[in-house]
Amino acid sequence: MSNLAKLWFVGLVFLGAGCGERTRVQGEPVTQAPTKFTRWTETGKTEGSFDTAIVRYVDKKGRRVDLMGAVHIGDSTYYDVLQKRFEAYESVLYELVAPKGTRPQRGRKGGGVVSMLQRGLKSALDLDFQLDAIDYSPKNFVHADLSPVEFMKRMEASGDSMLKIMLRAMLVAAQRQKDGKGSKVTMGHILLGLLSKNRAHYFKFLFAQELDEIEAMLAAFGGKKGERSVIIGERNAAAFSVLDEQLHAGKEKLAIFYGAAHLPDMETRLLARGFRRTELEWVTAWDVTVPAKQSGGGGEPPSPKKEAVHR
Numbered sequence: 001m002s003n004l005a006k007l008w009f010v011g012l013v014f015l016g017a018g019c020g021e022r023t024r025v026q027g028e029p030v031t032q033a034p035t036k037f038t039r040w041t042e043t044g045k046t047e048g049s050f051d052t053a054i055v056r057y058v059d060k061k062g063r064r065v066d067l068m069g070a071v072h073i074g075d076s077t078y079y080d081v082l083q084k085r086f087e088a089y090e091s092v093l094y095e096l097v098a099p100k101g102t103r104p105q106r107g108r109k110g111g112g113v114v115s116m117l118q119r120g121l122k123s124a125l126d127l128d129f130q131l132d133a134i135d136y137s138p139k140n141f142v143h144a145d146l147s148p149v150e151f152m153k154r155m156e157a158s159g160d161s162m163l164k165i166m167l168r169a170m171l172v173a174a175q176r177q178k179d180g181k182g183s184k185v186t187m188g189h190i191l192l193g194l195l196s197k198n199r200a201h202y203f204k205f206l207f208a209q210e211l212d213e214i215e216a217m218l219a220a221f222g223g224k225k226g227e228r229s230v231i232i233g234e235r236n237a238a239a240f241s242v243l244d245e246q247l248h249a250g251k252e253k254l255a256i257f258y259g260a261a262h263l264p265d266m267e268t269r270l271l272a273r274g275f276r277r278t279e280l281e282w283v284t285a286w287d288v289t290v291p292a293k294q295s296g297g298g299g300e301p302p303s304p305k306k307e308a309v310h311r
Helices: 003-014 076-086 111-126 148-158 161-178 187-194 199-211 214-220 230-248 260-272
Strands: 023-030 039-044 047-058 066-069 091-094 141-143 253-257 276-288
Touching: 003 230, 003 276, 023 066, 039 111, 039 199, 047 199, 066 076, 066 260, 076 253, 091 230, 141 187, 187 253, 199 276, 230 253, 230 260
Parallel strands: 066 253, 091 141, 091 253
Antiparallel strands: 023 276, 039 047, 047 066, 047 276
């Protein structure tokens, strides 16, 4: 898989607005290093888990804000875990480039080419789609994003475009290839996966490793954390404008539920507001475990793990 293809695959999962019976929530000690909001953990030849973080920040007044990293396609149980967690907050700020106050309707089709591609990808990998799985109707859900008109105006004002983003992605991809950090998932792996008896599982294994590349992708959008872009920075600014409104209204337990690629810049914004990081939990978004009834008998394609995983 080329680095450019990888960057767009990661973007499709994190930025676009059947299995997994073992979704887990795990705590982890908090350090002073910048937070990593996603991780891939390999547990077997073609097994592992791709996890997203829930990170808590508290200010001197005791108000807390949890950044909840989202992937737009994931295990159904992943979304079940998040839905249950949402109940504990006074406000859950969510992303959606749509007119102010829009609430996604569960299972509603449409949403353009990106949603169509995401739904196609979730079907191929035996996963679920965020807008089909999450119920946005609870009263504590608060829309916190740009409208389509605002988004387009800011793109025009910035002189940015999807074409320019793609060109920057190509430059990032070329540099990573030069630095020896290119993807080790080859067409050979993909062709072998097509012949696998556990096709969806094997492709989940291949692609899950590629998802752990948020930092590389953000450079293509502008700024180290994407903060100079409309697609990351301006949308984050809009979300934090709503966050400030909620805090001023007296809310003390809030969550921001956004694509994981947005969270490095959001963390910077929270720290600048005097919040400090206090807790970190991991939630399994993709449980890449061979189903028990299919685990015997061999015939599984070879793993690219020794080359594709760098941490």
